[in-house]
Amino acid sequence: MSARSTTSSRILDAAEAHFAERGYDGSSLAEIAAAVGIKKASLYAHFANKDALFMDVFRKALAYEREAAARCFEHEPTENGPGSSYAEDLIKRYDSTQQLRFLLRTSYMPPEKLKASIDEGHERYLDQLCEAFEARVRLWSASLSKATLQQYGQAYVGIIDSLQVKLVYTDCEQAAARWAVMQQMLNAALQQAASQEVSHER
Amino acid sequence: MSARSTTSSRILDAAEAHFAERGYDGSSLAEIAAAVGIKKASLYAHFANKDALFMDVFRKALAYEREAAARCFEHEPTENGPGSSYAEDLIKRYDSTQQLRFLLRTSYMPPEKLKASIDEGHERYLDQLCEAFEARVRLWSASLSKATLQQYGQAYVGIIDSLQVKLVYTDCEQAAARWAVMQQMLNAALQQAASQEVSHER
Amino acid sequence: MSARSTTSSRILDAAEAHFAERGYDGSSLAEIAAAVGIKKASLYAHFANKDALFMDVFRKALAYEREAAARCFEHEPTENGPGSSYAEDLIKRYDSTQQLRFLLRTSYMPPEKLKASIDEGHERYLDQLCEAFEARVRLWSASLSKATLQQYGQAYVGIIDSLQVKLVYTDCEQAAARWAVMQQMLNAALQQAASQEVSHER
Amino acid sequence: MSARSTTSSRILDAAEAHFAERGYDGSSLAEIAAAVGIKKASLYAHFANKDALFMDVFRKALAYEREAAARCFEHEPTENGPGSSYAEDLIKRYDSTQQLRFLLRTSYMPPEKLKASIDEGHERYLDQLCEAFEARVRLWSASLSKATLQQYGQAYVGIIDSLQVKLVYTDCEQAAARWAVMQQMLNAALQQAASQEVSHER
DNA sequence: TATGAATGAGTTTTCATTCAT
DNA sequence: TATGAATGAAAACTCATTCAT
Numbered sequence: 001m002s003a004r005s006t007t008s009s010r011i012l013d014a015a016e017a018h019f020a021e022r023g024y025d026g027s028s029l030a031e032i033a034a035a036v037g038i039k040k041a042s043l044y045a046h047f048a049n050k051d052a053l054f055m056d057v058f059r060k061a062l063a064y065e066r067e068a069a070a071r072c073f074e075h076e077p078t079e080n081g082p083g084s085s086y087a088e089d090l091i092k093r094y095d096s097t098q099q100l101r102f103l104l105r106t107s108y109m110p111p112e113k114l115k116a117s118i119d120e121g122h123e124r125y126l127d128q129l130c131e132a133f134e135a136r137v138r139l140w141s142a143s144l145s146k147a148t149l150q151q152y153g154q155a156y157v158g159i160i161d162s163l164q165v166k167l168v169y170t171d172c173e174q175a176a177a178r179w180a181v182m183q184q185m186l187n188a189a190l191q192q193a194a195s196q197e198v199s200h201e202r
Numbered sequence: 203m204s205a206r207s208t209t210s211s212r213i214l215d216a217a218e219a220h221f222a223e224r225g226y227d228g229s230s231l232a233e234i235a236a237a238v239g240i241k242k243a244s245l246y247a248h249f250a251n252k253d254a255l256f257m258d259v260f261r262k263a264l265a266y267e268r269e270a271a272a273r274c275f276e277h278e279p280t281e282n283g284p285g286s287s288y289a290e291d292l293i294k295r296y297d298s299t300q301q302l303r304f305l306l307r308t309s310y311m312p313p314e315k316l317k318a319s320i321d322e323g324h325e326r327y328l329d330q331l332c333e334a335f336e337a338r339v340r341l342w343s344a345s346l347s348k349a350t351l352q353q354y355g356q357a358y359v360g361i362i363d364s365l366q367v368k369l370v371y372t373d374c375e376q377a378a379a380r381w382a383v384m385q386q387m388l389n390a391a392l393q394q395a396a397s398q399e400v401s402h403e404r
Numbered sequence: 405m406s407a408r409s410t411t412s413s414r415i416l417d418a419a420e421a422h423f424a425e426r427g428y429d430g431s432s433l434a435e436i437a438a439a440v441g442i443k444k445a446s447l448y449a450h451f452a453n454k455d456a457l458f459m460d461v462f463r464k465a466l467a468y469e470r471e472a473a474a475r476c477f478e479h480e481p482t483e484n485g486p487g488s489s490y491a492e493d494l495i496k497r498y499d500s501t502q503q504l505r506f507l508l509r510t511s512y513m514p515p516e517k518l519k520a521s522i523d524e525g526h527e528r529y530l531d532q533l534c535e536a537f538e539a540r541v542r543l544w545s546a547s548l549s550k551a552t553l554q555q556y557g558q559a560y561v562g563i564i565d566s567l568q569v570k571l572v573y574t575d576c577e578q579a580a581a582r583w584a585v586m587q588q589m590l591n592a593a594l595q596q597a598a599s600q601e602v603s604h605e606r
Numbered sequence: 607m608s609a610r611s612t613t614s615s616r617i618l619d620a621a622e623a624h625f626a627e628r629g630y631d632g633s634s635l636a637e638i639a640a641a642v643g644i645k646k647a648s649l650y651a652h653f654a655n656k657d658a659l660f661m662d663v664f665r666k667a668l669a670y671e672r673e674a675a676a677r678c679f680e681h682e683p684t685e686n687g688p689g690s691s692y693a694e695d696l697i698k699r700y701d702s703t704q705q706l707r708f709l710l711r712t713s714y715m716p717p718e719k720l721k722a723s724i725d726e727g728h729e730r731y732l733d734q735l736c737e738a739f740e741a742r743v744r745l746w747s748a749s750l751s752k753a754t755l756q757q758y759g760q761a762y763v764g765i766i767d768s769l770q771v772k773l774v775y776t777d778c779e780q781a782a783a784r785w786a787v788m789q790q791m792l793n794a795a796l797q798q799a800a801s802q803e804v805s806h807e808r
Numbered sequence: 809t810a811t812g813a814a815t816g817a818g819t820t821t822t823c824a825t826t827c828a829t
Numbered sequence: 830t831a832t833g834a835a836t837g838a839a840a841a842c843t844c845a846t847t848c849a850t
Binding site for chain 5: 040
């Protein structure tokens with residue numbers, strides 16, 4: 001019924017798990033097929049080749065993450081600190097850690113021959129994040145300069161970076177702890193910046 | 203005459219470069235040997251096998267990084283914010299990026315079968331960092347509670363994480379920019395904490 | 405259609421020939437594949453690895469030999485000396501020398517890492533031989549003691565040993581000659597034993 | 607002091623052990639060297655190459671066995687059955703089993719490229735055995751025909767074959783048991799032959 | 809006499825991929 | 830859609846041998 005047959009999506013899941021845990025080079029199609037319960041040759045009835053399978057997994061993971069981010073920023077209550085919805089959602093979505101782990105690993109250490117397409121996708125994600133954050137900050141304080149906004153956009157992405165690293169390689173409790181401190185720092189700094197810029201304006 | 207023969211250290215360098223760029227699975231001994239200018243069988247006169255070579259590269263890189271960190275914290279001028287020496291040194295040592303890239307990649311995505319030893323080494327590094335930072339903070343403000351200290355130790359490690367990520371996957375200018383904001387946030391938050399704890403004490 | 409595909413059984417044959425002539429260590433999968441007319445990677449579509457192939461050849465050869473022995477002892481005419489059918493069949497089956505040579509070589513000089521399984525199989529074969537011979541002797545003369553029976557069972561196995569050695573490493577004519585003398589000796593001794601035990605009984 | 611330096615003879619011993627247990631192909635010079643406590647390259651200061659080392663071990667083992675046989679037959683008491691001294695000596699010399707195992711393995715499954723020289727040596731040994739036995743039988747009963755003598759020479763060699771197999775692949779107790787029965791059979795048959803030939807002569 | 813380093817040839821095994829069925 | 834069989838390429842590793850020291 002669905003556009004993608006059950007087998008295809010089971011392959012995507014198994015592939016994601018293997019790629020997340022062992023990377024592109026460390027994952028073999030035979031093992032992925034075995035995890036699905038089919039034979040290696042059968043994979044080719046669903047995907048053109050290993051690269052295509054990998055890129056499908058990547059596109060799916062990236063799309064999911066971008067949509068999650070978009071949703072978070074869209075509905076973020078104004079009383080929360082800017083970007084906190086997404087950060088907290090990231091921690092709450094601990095069950096999708098496999099996908100996140102895949103995404104991180106792939107974004108930062110893409111297989112050489114797929115680097116170009118992956119980098120492009122990853123950058124679009126970071127830009128989206130940056131822009132969404134800046135938009136929230138602008139709502140929160142209209143007075144900040146373009147340069148300052150960008151600066152804090154970068155800082156936010158840095159915090160998300162460190163959060164994801166903690167989340168994926170440690171656990172969600174430690175990630176939550178890290179977020180608590182990071183958020184505090186971020187907000188303190190933003191307030192300071194806002195007050196300074198206001199005084200500057202005069 | 204030197205402890206490590208020239209060929210052995212050239213192998214270590216070439217291996218580090220390959221492992222950093224392509225990971226354990228993506229690197230082939232044939233290519234590493236070719237980069238050194240020897241035949242692949244000759245590698246086995248210097249290293250027992252691929253794992254041993256990899257672990258030697260890891261140990262060397264880890265030892266270097268830990269020494270660099272130790273040196274930075276030891277000589278850190280008190281007027282600087284805690285942990286800034288190492289953060290700035292990290293950015294300055296951009297030439298050693300290959301080693302750092304290897305270290306990061308390996309620490310966060312170790313080859314499955316070497317995971318145990320690598321994790322152990324990596325944790326020692328993080329602990330060292332955490333402790334050194336806490337010691338600096340204690341010098342800077344003796345009044346902070348144990349819990350607060352630990353919290354900020356974790357935050358510092360998070361900042362170093364995000365710095366390393368930026369450094370390795372973008373460039374040193376953007377890393378410097380990220381550090382500028384991160385440092386500002388960190389110090390603002392630390393001052394806030396210090397003043398709160400003092401008021402608490404009373 | 406057949407239980408074993410044509411290619412698989414051709415591999416078994418070629419492997420048997422190589423293992424028989426050069427032993428486990430002296431045989432290379434590349435040569436076996438070449439003898440079959442396939443590429444060495446194709447072997448792995450039929451057998452998990454060299455050990456599995458070797459053990460399959462061993463099991464096949466052992467099963468064949470045990471069945472041949474069982475058949476001989478089952479239909480042995482009572483007028484023949486005990487065990488003569490199998491001994492003579494061994495010599496007649498000169499065409500299956502390759503299998504026999506493989507079996508002997510493997511039983512007495514198993515590759516170290518497969519020694520356990522091979523020893524087990526070989527011992528079952530020797531036990532079968534011993535028991536079958538003892539049963540025939542019992543038919544021939546009911547009066548012999550258990551101990552004497554066992555003794556001659558061992559002697560028979562010894563004769564089969566020496567016969568096989570001669571058969572495999574010289575030729576069937578010399579083996580036939582050896583059997584002639586051995587048989588004469590065996591029967592003479594058996595008669596002597598029978599007469600002694602009878603006199604003992606009284 | 608001795609013609610062969612201590613190291614050389616230790617190499618011969620280690621090589622014999624390895625070749626006896628694992629065969630020519632299964633033994634590596636590196637392991638032999640390690641067993642001696644020297645490095646692989648050092649072997650070449652003592653032996654031209656693997657083949658030469660192997661042949662030296664073979665020659666030594668063969669010479670030892672031929673001398674042992676010669677000595678046994680020379681001093682064999684006339685009251686013993688012909689060939690019994692050597693058979694019993696074989697069993698008594700259980701400590702030299704390693705050498706015997708090497709000799710058997712090598713004689714019956716020589717490495718292809720050394721087959722010619724080895725076969726030649728082995729045949730000389732068998733001929734010696736045969737002739738020595740025939741000479742003893744002739745002493746024991748002058749009346750046997752040339753053909754009969756040869757026949758029993760072959761039978762004796764067959765018995766020695768089966769004895770060696772038992773000795774090397776089982777243990778000396780079982781070999782002794784086998785010899786007991788075999789000897790009984792041999793002597794019974796010889797007496798029968800002698801009486802027949804005598805009656806024939808008339 | 810001993811050895812560290814190097815190497816060509818060869819080993820088993822894995823892998824992604826193809827193709828007829 | 831699934832698979833058994835086949836394969837070229839490449840992987841890690843071993844081995845006997847050489848040579849300068």
